[in-house]
Amino acid sequence: MLxxxxxxxxxxxxxxxxxxxxxxxxIAADLPVSRPAVSQHLKVLKEARLVSSTAAGTRRVYSLDPQGLAAVRGYFDQFWNQALAAFAQAVEKPEEEP
Amino acid sequence: MLxxxxxxxxxxxxxxxxxxxxxxxxIAADLPVSRPAVSQHLKVLKEARLVSSTAAGTRRVYSLDPQGLAAVRGYFDQFWNQALAAFAQAVEKPEEEP
DNA sequence: ACGAACGGTAAGTCTAGACTAACGAAGGTC
DNA sequence: GACCTTCGTTAGTCTAGACTTACCGTTCGT
Structure with missing residues (x-):
C-alpha cells in the first residue's frame, strides 16, 4: 500500500x-510522462485501494478512494502511538540491564 | 519522505x-539482509527525518523520530480533508457544466 | 598496546519496475 | 456504417537503487 x-x-x-x-x-496533461504510463500507475493505485474509477462514456474518471486513505491513516496512527510510548519510556529509563 | x-x-x-x-x-539479525544493507537503509531513513541515532560506545542505537512521524501524519491529514471535501462535492453535484 | 566488536563507506553486480511506442477494444458522433 | 476519441494492454528498453563483499575507522576490554 505504501x-x-x-x-x-x-x-x-x-x-x-x-x-x-x-x-x-x-492527468497526463499535467505530468511529464505519457498517457500509457499514467494508465499503468492508476492500475497500481487502484489495486492498492487508493483510487477508484467510474466509466463515463469512453472516459474513465478517477478519484481518491476514502477507504484507502483511512487505511493509511490507521497505519500511521498505530505507529504514532507505539513510537510515542517507546519514546516516553526511553526518556524515563536511560538504562535498565545492570 | 514517502x-x-x-x-x-x-x-x-x-x-x-x-x-x-x-x-x-x-536490526539486521531480524531481517534477511546483511548488516551493511541495514546501514544504508538507516542512512536514508535518517535523511528523511524518520529515525534518529545516539552513540553508545561503538554501538549506534536507532529509534523513531517523532518529528518525522508528525510530518507524515500532517501530510495525510491534509489530503484526508481535501479528499473528503472533493468527495462530498462530487456526491452533491453529479454534473455542473451545461 | 593489542585485539576484538560494532558500524559506516566504496566498488561492483543485478534485478525490479518506470517508461515509450504500437496496437486493439469500446463508445460517441455525424 | 465510417471515423474519431479515449483508454487499457503488450512488448521491449533502460536506469535507479537494493544488495553483497571487502575495507577502514573508532571504541572498549585486558
Missing amino acids: DALGDPTRRSIFELLAVGPRSVAE | DALGDPTRRSIFELLAVGPRSVAE
Missing part, C-alpha cells in the same frame, strides 16, 4: 486527484 | 524501531 505511494510520479497523480476527480488524459 | 517508506525492507526496519530502540546488528 509501495504505491513510493513512486514520485504516482504521488503526483495522487495529489492531483486530491484536488478533484480527473480523467486519464487530464 | 520515498523512504516505499521500500519493503525499510518499512520492516521502521516497524522494528516502532517497538523500541535497537542497534544496527540487532
Whole structure:
C-alpha cells in the first residue's frame, strides 16, 4: 500500500486527484510522462485501494478512494502511538540491564 | 519522505524501531539482509527525518523520530480533508457544466 | 598496546519496475 | 456504417537503487 505511494510520479497523480476527480488524459496533461504510463500507475493505485474509477462514456474518471486513505491513516496512527510510548519510556529509563 | 517508506525492507526496519530502540546488528539479525544493507537503509531513513541515532560506545542505537512521524501524519491529514471535501462535492453535484 | 566488536563507506553486480511506442477494444458522433 | 476519441494492454528498453563483499575507522576490554 505504501509501495504505491513510493513512486514520485504516482504521488503526483495522487495529489492531483486530491484536488478533484480527473480523467486519464487530464492527468497526463499535467505530468511529464505519457498517457500509457499514467494508465499503468492508476492500475497500481487502484489495486492498492487508493483510487477508484467510474466509466463515463469512453472516459474513465478517477478519484481518491476514502477507504484507502483511512487505511493509511490507521497505519500511521498505530505507529504514532507505539513510537510515542517507546519514546516516553526511553526518556524515563536511560538504562535498565545492570 | 514517502520515498523512504516505499521500500519493503525499510518499512520492516521502521516497524522494528516502532517497538523500541535497537542497534544496527540487532536490526539486521531480524531481517534477511546483511548488516551493511541495514546501514544504508538507516542512512536514508535518517535523511528523511524518520529515525534518529545516539552513540553508545561503538554501538549506534536507532529509534523513531517523532518529528518525522508528525510530518507524515500532517501530510495525510491534509489530503484526508481535501479528499473528503472533493468527495462530498462530487456526491452533491453529479454534473455542473451545461 | 593489542585485539576484538560494532558500524559506516566504496566498488561492483543485478534485478525490479518506470517508461515509450504500437496496437486493439469500446463508445460517441455525424 | 465510417471515423474519431479515449483508454487499457503488450512488448521491449533502460536506469535507479537494493544488495553483497571487502575495507577502514573508532571504541572498549585486558
